[in-house]
Amino acid sequence: MERSLTIKSARKVGGLLHALVKTAKHGVDEFMTDRLGEEFNARLARVPLALGTASVDPFGLDPDWTKYALASVAVLHRHYFRTQVFGAENVPQKRVLFVANHSGQIPIDGALIGASLFMDVEPPRFVRAMVEKWSQTLPFVSLLFSRVGQVVGVPENAKRLLEREEALLVFPEGSRGIAKTFDQRYKLTDFGLGFMRLAMETNTPIVPVAVIGAEEQYVSVKNLASLAKVLRMPSFPLIPQMLLPMGFMPLPVRYRIYFGEPMRFAGDPDDEDSVIEEKVARVRSTVQAMVHRGVRERESVFF
Amino acid sequence: MTDRPILVTGACGRLGKRLVRALHRTSSVVGVDRRAFDDKPADVVHEQLDVRRKKLKDVFRAHRPRAVVHLGIMHDPRASAAEHHSWNVSGFAKLLEYVAQFEVPKLIVLSSANVYGPQPDNPQFLSEDAPLLGGARFSEIRDLVEVDILAQSFFWKEPRTETVILRPVHILGTVRNAASNFLRLNPIPTLLGFDPMIQVIQEQDVVSAIVRALEPQVRGVFNVAGPDPMPLSHAVRILGKAALPVPYTLGKLAMRRLWSLRLTSFPAPELDHIRFVCMVDDKRARELLGFRPQVPLAQTVLSVLEETWNG
Numbered sequence: 072m073e074r075s076l077t078i079k080s081a082r083k084v085g086g087l088l089h090a091l092v093k094t095a096k097h098g099v100d101e102f103m104t105d106r107l108g109e110e111f112n113a114r115l116a117r118v119p120l121a122l123g124t125a126s127v128d129p130f131g132l133d134p135d136w137t138k139y140a141l142a143s144v145a146v147l148h149r150h151y152f153r154t155q156v157f158g159a160e161n162v163p164q165k166r167v168l169f170v171a172n173h174s175g176q177i178p179i180d181g182a183l184i185g186a187s188l189f190m191d192v193e194p195p196r197f198v199r200a201m202v203e204k205w206s207q208t209l210p211f212v213s214l215l216f217s218r219v220g221q222v223v224g225v226p227e228n229a230k231r232l233l234e235r236e237e238a239l240l241v242f243p244e245g246s247r248g249i250a251k252t253f254d255q256r257y258k259l260t261d262f263g264l265g266f267m268r269l270a271m272e273t274n275t276p277i278v279p280v281a282v283i284g285a286e287e288q289y290v291s292v293k294n295l296a297s298l299a300k301v302l303r304m305p306s307f308p309l310i311p312q313m314l315l316p317m318g319f320m321p322l323p324v325r326y327r328i329y330f331g332e333p334m335r336f337a338g339d340p341d342d343e344d345s346v347i348e349e350k351v352a353r354v355r356s357t358v359q360a361m362v363h364r365g366v367r368e369r370e371s372v373f374f
Numbered sequence: 375m376t377d378r379p380i381l382v383t384g385a386c387g388r389l390g391k392r393l394v395r396a397l398h399r400t401s402s403v404v405g406v407d408r409r410a411f412d413d414k415p416a417d418v419v420h421e422q423l424d425v426r427r428k429k430l431k432d433v434f435r436a437h438r439p440r441a442v443v444h445l446g447i448m449h450d451p452r453a454s455a456a457e458h459h460s461w462n463v464s465g466f467a468k469l470l471e472y473v474a475q476f477e478v479p480k481l482i483v484l485s486s487a488n489v490y491g492p493q494p495d496n497p498q499f500l501s502e503d504a505p506l507l508g509g510a511r512f513s514e515i516r517d518l519v520e521v522d523i524l525a526q527s528f529f530w531k532e533p534r535t536e537t538v539i540l541r542p543v544h545i546l547g548t549v550r551n552a553a554s555n556f557l558r559l560n561p562i563p564t565l566l567g568f569d570p571m572i573q574v575i576q577e578q579d580v581v582s583a584i585v586r587a588l589e590p591q592v593r594g595v596f597n598v599a600g601p602d603p604m605p606l607s608h609a610v611r612i613l614g615k616a617a618l619p620v621p622y623t624l625g626k627l628a629m630r631r632l633w634s635l636r637l638t639s640f641p642a643p644e645l646d647h648i649r650f651v652c653m654v655d656d657k658r659a660r661e662l663l664g665f666r667p668q669v670p671l672a673q674t675v676l677s678v679l680e681e682t683w684n685g
Binding site for chain 2: 124125130131133204205207208209210211212213214217222225227228
């Protein structure tokens with residue numbers, strides 16, 4: 072008796088929540104069309120997807136979830152960061168590995184590259200990225216990541232995605248890159264080797280990507296590495312702007328994203344590190360050159 | 375050769391009965407189970423005995439089976455750990471001894487994809503050479519891992535026997551296993567903020583995979599998957615049931631409590647199955663066994679609600 076009552080009230084709450092979500096969804100749909108234009112919906116229809124019976128892909132990507140995630144990022148992309156995209160014509164239609172510089176303390180760069188590949192590239196793509204495995208133990212976070220196409224960062228997943236002709240984004244600098252202090256801005260740190268072996272094994276073209284603007288969104292004067300270690304965080308940046316009202320918001324810098332020409336590498340993916348390192352250096356110097364050019368060409372950080 | 379029978383252990387389970395019915399039209403079949411085989415097809419021989427008994431050897435001697443299909447793994451979570459271990463591992467070791475002694479040409483062991491175990495850092499699809507970590511957190515599955523490993527070493531030790539290890543994903547249907555029982559609950563408890571991708575397979579598809587594995591020349595380890603993977607919430611939706619999302623820490627505490635009061639048959643570590651991904655890559659089974667699941671996703675899920683399933 073009591074049990075059925077609990078279930079009934081649980082159902083009632085569930086029903087209410089459902090109605091609420093529905094209204095919210097409707098509101099967001101209108102806002103999206105308003106802000107991003109009908110074009111946004113037309114683009115959604117053109118994304119190449121391979122969905123299963125349960126209308127998700129094998130990694131759990133749900134186009135319905137991705138739509139809302141992309142819409143919120145796209146609003147930032149267009150209206151807050153006013154992103155300019157260069158070299159969109161360089162993006163291949165099939166499998167592709169994007170190798171980008173990483174910066175900005177929090178990975179807004181990844182989100183904006185994702186938005187660019189949806190808003191400014193033809194055909195529009197849902198870019199896939201790799202997330203830390205501990206994120207899988209976090210409720211809601213793991214769910215959200217999976218539904219918007221972010222997969223656990225293990226080599227098997229990367230390989231499988233590329234074999235499915237997906238677009239994969241990697242930051243070979245990892246957390247070293249994103250935690251750079253302001254005086255180190257636009258100087259690339261070391262690249263890992265994994266992405267090159269992956270590209271060679273799956274015969275995937277590498278598209279170098281340069282992101283300009285992220286370095287100025289949060290000005291970090293120092294990274295307290297030892298404190299970060301104690302707190303088990305990847306970094307602990309000191310960001311003076313945080314003391315200002317609304318200081319947690321990134322500065323409204325203008326992002327410029329450059330897609331370079333695809334680079335192809337042949338050879339044995341299991342070759343010695345020294346051989347792989349030389350190939351990685353070519354990609355790294357290409358990205359670094361694109362970054363330098365981008366910084367030189369921009370006239371203002373904010374406009 | 376053809377008059378030598380196929381020996382099926384665990385023949386009186388729901389899966390066992392289904393397999394026996396699929397086999398007995400084309401081959402003679404000997405069932406072994408300590409339970410009685412009611413509604414047994416007339417031409418099937420049933421030996422009601424415990425696999426740990428010496429008498430099992432007489433069965434091998436008398437029937438000279440051309441193949442052994444081992445389904446006789448005890449899943450009863452209420453039996454003591456010692457009973458479990460002695461039944462599953464010692465019983466299986468005996469069986470292997472006789473398979474070697476009587477030179478049975480084919481051995482099929484029904485393991486499970488659960489031997490890999492749900493882990494936060496699992497690749498989305500595990501291949502057959504992934505480590506068997508299922509027992510790391512969940513001791514009840516250690517038997518199953520041990521059986522799988524025993525079968526693997528038998529594969530190398532006895533090359534005259536074609537050993538096949540099948541690792542199917544969650545089997546759904548009239549079977550009384552954890553996955554099917556879980557989906558029979560109403561409402562179905564889930565973990566708040568978690569909705570992992572899962573793979574399921576209908577019991578009839580498992581039977582056809584076993585039948586394919588009986589073909590000569592087939593040997594090795596095969597992951598066996600059913601229709602497309604889906605989020606757990608999708609299965610709940612197919613069943614038209616309500617989900618009852620519970621925060622993980624609360625869920626774990628509640629399960630421990632209920633378990634110690636013997637009010638649930640799901641041990642707390644099983645919660646990881648509705649938290650993390652444990653899915654398999656069935657490429658080998660598709661390529662080498664030519665196996666394709668036939669039962670569509672919705673029907674597979676709905677079959678847990680039926681007492682007898684004739685899809």
